Amino acid sequence: TLENVSKNYLPQIGINAQATYQSDVTRLNIDQSSLPFKLNVPSVNKDQYKATVDVSQLVWDGGATSSQKKMAIANSEVNKQRIDVNLYAVKDKVNQIYFGILAVDEQLGIIGLTEKNLQSNRDVVISMLKNGVAMQSDADLLDVELLSLDQNRITQKALRKAYLQMLSLFIHQPLADNVELEKPLETNLSFGNISRPELQLYASQMEALKTQNYAIDAKNRPKLALFAQGGYGRPGLNMMEDQFKLFGIAGVKLSWNFGGLYTKKNEQKLIDANISNLQIERETFLFNTGLELTKEQSEIQKMKDLLSKDDDIIRLRARVKSSGESRYKNGTYQMNELIRDINNESLARQTKALHEIQYLMNIQNYKQIQGK
Template sequence: MRFLLIVFFFSTIVGHTQNSISLDACYEGLKANYPLAKQGAILEQQNTAELSAITSKTLPQFNLDAQATYQSEVTEVPIPNGDINSLNNDQYRTTLTANQLLYNGGRIKASQQLQNSSTQRKQQEVEVNLYQLKQRVNQLYFSILLIDDQLLLLNAEKEQLNSTLNEVKSGVKNGVLLPTSDKVIEAELLKITQQYKEATNTKSKLITSLSTLIGVTLNTETSFQKPFLSIVETKDLNRPELSLFNLKKQEIEQQQNLLSKAIAPAVNAFATGGLGNPGLNFLENDFSAYYIVGLKLNWNVFDWNGNKKQRQALNFSKELISNQEDVFRLNTNTSLHEQQKEIETLESNMAIDQQLISLQQEVVRTFDAQLKNGVITTSQYIIELTKLFEAENQFNQHKTQLELAKANYNTLKGDLN
């Protein structure tokens, strides 16, 4: 039911946002459309079938047997002149037996609990695998945003150079600037065109990968919304892997519970109806019907502590899982610390980037005036203009990387909305 609600919710969103998509919508698309997500419904159906098979053991069990035999010898009664006919060498028997479980120490219920626990563990494994793909979504999404910023800067640089080119051509025509000054700018414009095509091709590849991953049709016209994330400071992790560790322990506990029930006695009622020649009276040499009813007790009273040792071995399995959880927490907290340091470094770099941009803007303004007056060459101007756009590109790159670092931090922490 929960899976269907997610699919419905996401399909509603996508229906209105095909031309615009957010990071959260990509997360929902991953969870709803990635092929791995379908395993949840399959596991639920499998669990229903398994539980039905276990429950059927509480219902009467019927066995039909039939046999025809020929014996080289038959039982004879050693009474001289007795009026007892010898049995036939060919004998026939057909029986229908019904067995009804009356008591087995709770093994059926324990088996059902183990089956439910196993299914929950498998479903959580699917959740874990899907969650781990979110970092891949982060990388693709923010790489696309980074290229978008790069394309905007290339367009801005192109506009700036085109504007300067007109002024330079006027200066060349009037003899103020050297005849080849405009050619330098035109060459730079060709480089920008080349960079723009390369960036566009890279963006197209990234969009195709993201579209395939989340199951949503995207193209280069799709607008990718910029998220502005904040880090949620919590003391503990909220990762699905932690739930998986707990479910694994619970499954082991259910296995131990089932083993403890296995040493209890089992009591069955049975009824057998048959037709045979001979019947129960083996001295009657003819077909006759008969029946047998009774109770049957089955109890392994001594198993050399095999059951107990199996339960003890499962305790070690629980300890191994606890150790795996400790390792996971340690590694994740280490990664969180590294991610936090990266966030602090990027924030510091962005402050420096803004200072560099401000200083370089002053330099470009000065060189622009000098170029128009023929004091400097076009090449000198382009060098400083390129430095300005490189500084702006560096700032945008750090800004996008900062949001990616925050997204990865929240993904590591498990604090995703």
């Protein structure tokens, strides 16, 4: 993490201890035969002991810490953008569920209208039946249609409940079965503009790849550090003094590893290749997104054209139904024909309702594809 990288310049402290036994030690071989007196030449024991405290302070690491900070920031941004991309996918699913609920609500509303229409005609049939000018089978036909509507209502309510449960899981909020959802308002679209989170992800990935060049340069630069060592052992710094002694060392250390120069060019080529692949991936994404926008724009226009005809179809279907109701009362129309006219009007209203929901959904899909 960035916080850990920032601690690279803190002093490093370590404690070490060791005990060794050597097969041989340093000796002073002096020929004393020609000397008038005998020298006492010290020797070192083969068993040696040492305990030290080592302290080092990095002065300059060739820019390695700076490059690590840049990489940590870049990688953090990449992870953040990945989360945004995942949330974008979740938002798309939420939109589908939301408009699914709106479509079910429209269906339930039309079921209610159709039911009133059928019930009104049933009341007429019952009245005619009492006067002996209608048959029981006509009332039975209407009852069958009403029962079918009840079945359809049960199915739609169950579907709505399932959609609400899924939506509740996505938004982490409980939703009552009778909750009412508002239709989104029709808004003007700005065609062509793309601001998807994937583009930000590509940009952050590009930046993360570029920061790797800083790391390559840094590891091929020299490093400078201060160090100090204090300890206690036998022997001390004087190897010929076979006694336990305190000792200390301090200094400056310069290190430069040239091994990375052998692979530097290939590593940079690999980074350039990854950047090039990422650019191709980005351009492909923009192209495919442009195709999706074109398709969705065509769907929006298609729904507009269909909606412009729906009102006329409903008006004509209603007129045919009214005519059928009058003809039935006059005894020149069969009940099954009237039911067909009622269902056709209902179907026309359902079609318009679905076109409206689909039109609004297409607009939302277009904005979703744009990233708005």
